[in-house]
Amino acid sequence: MLIFNKQTDLKAYLASFLASNTSIGFVPTMGALHEGHLSLLRKSLQENKMVVMSIFVNPTQFNNTEDLEKYPRTLDRDIEKVISVSNNIVIYAPSVEDIYTENIIAQSFHFDGLEHQMEGKHRPGHFNGVGTIVKRLFEIVQPSKAYFGEKDFQQLQIIKKLVQKYKIPLKIVGCPIHREKNGLAMSSRNERLSASEREESALIFKTLKNAKKMFGTKTANEVSNFVKKTFENHPQFSLEYFQIADETTLKPCIRKSKNKKYRAFIAVFVNNIRLIDTISLN
Ligand code: PAF
Numbered sequence: 001m002l003i004f005n006k007q008t009d010l011k012a013y014l015a016s017f018l019a020s021n022t023s024i025g026f027v028p029t030m031g032a033l034h035e036g037h038l039s040l041l042r043k044s045l046q047e048n049k050m051v052v053m054s055i056f057v058n059p060t061q062f063n064n065t066e067d068l069e070k071y072p073r074t075l076d077r078d079i080e081k082v083i084s085v086s087n088n089i090v091i092y093a094p095s096v097e098d099i100y101t102e103n104i105i106a107q108s109f110h111f112d113g114l115e116h117q118m119e120g121k122h123r124p125g126h127f128n129g130v131g132t133i134v135k136r137l138f139e140i141v142q143p144s145k146a147y148f149g150e151k152d153f154q155q156l157q158i159i160k161k162l163v164q165k166y167k168i169p170l171k172i173v174g175c176p177i178h179r180e181k182n183g184l185a186m187s188s189r190n191e192r193l194s195a196s197e198r199e200e201s202a203l204i205f206k207t208l209k210n211a212k213k214m215f216g217t218k219t220a221n222e223v224s225n226f227v228k229k230t231f232e233n234h235p236q237f238s239l240e241y242f243q244i245a246d247e248t249t250l251k252p253c254i255r256k257s258k259n260k261k262y263r264a265f266i267a268v269f270v271n272n273i274r275l276i277d278t279i280s281l282n
Contacts, residue, residue: 003091023048026143031055032072032188036178040147054092060106061129072191106132117250208279220244220253240267
């Protein structure tokens with residue numbers, strides 16, 4: 001197990017592997033690792049000769065200082081979890097200075113409108129921060145493949161767009177959502193939930209599954225009204241958005257079309273902790 005804190009050291013280490021065209025799989029994370037992250041590592045180990053995981057809480061993608069301050073930072077535990085998967089994973093855990101030097105600012109991106117929907121609408125600047133860090137990490141690691149969870153489906157689509165726009169030579173691999181036994185999507189933010197909040201948050205996936213069933217016979221608007229009512233009846237939750245969208249453009253579904261793939265997206269606050277989830281509808 002090798003851990004690098006400085007990009008110069010990591011680049012020096014990776015240079016000979018890149019020179020000999022060794023396939024490098026890359027799993028970027030913000031730490032507080034859970035089974036979802038570990039499944040990305042396992043897939044990356046299966047498909048590549050070498051695997052690099054970054055652990056970095058990226059300040060420019062947080063539009064809320066409290067969320068950034070409270071984001072769980074559990075590096076020692078994360079390292080143990082990575083070792084439990086394999087001893088052959090390289091960790092890059094940089095400081096903010098190593099990534100940004102003294103300018104902690106995000107670059108501005110255009111992702112053909114993907115950035116204006118849902119998360120982009122409710123978290124201004126978020127995807128500029130994500131684009132900035134992911135592009136920088138790709139430049140440092142130069143992976144052959146990079147692995148991202150589908151829970152952040154909008155992020156996944158945006159990263160595919162980033163790679164396409166900047167002609168970055170790598171493959172983006174989307175991986176299925178991992179869930180707790182009660183259906184709650186695994187997320188680093190779940191660490192901040194109390195045991196009872198974790199149990200109650202099963203409602204999010206339960207509602208998505210009901211929405212999926214309804215979408216077979218009802219309009220997107222009717223399904224959205226059902227979801228709004230469900231959360232109004234559970235005041236411990238505050239629904240930020242529920243959107244049924246075209247999977248490719250992420251634009252809201254106004255009228256269903258047979259040839260399109262749709263997906264439901266949701267963001268909910270539980271005691272000020274923001275949880276997101278998504279489900280494919282057809
Ligand atoms: O999904 C995440 O954990 C982050 O947005 C990412 C991709 C590691 C960039 O900071």
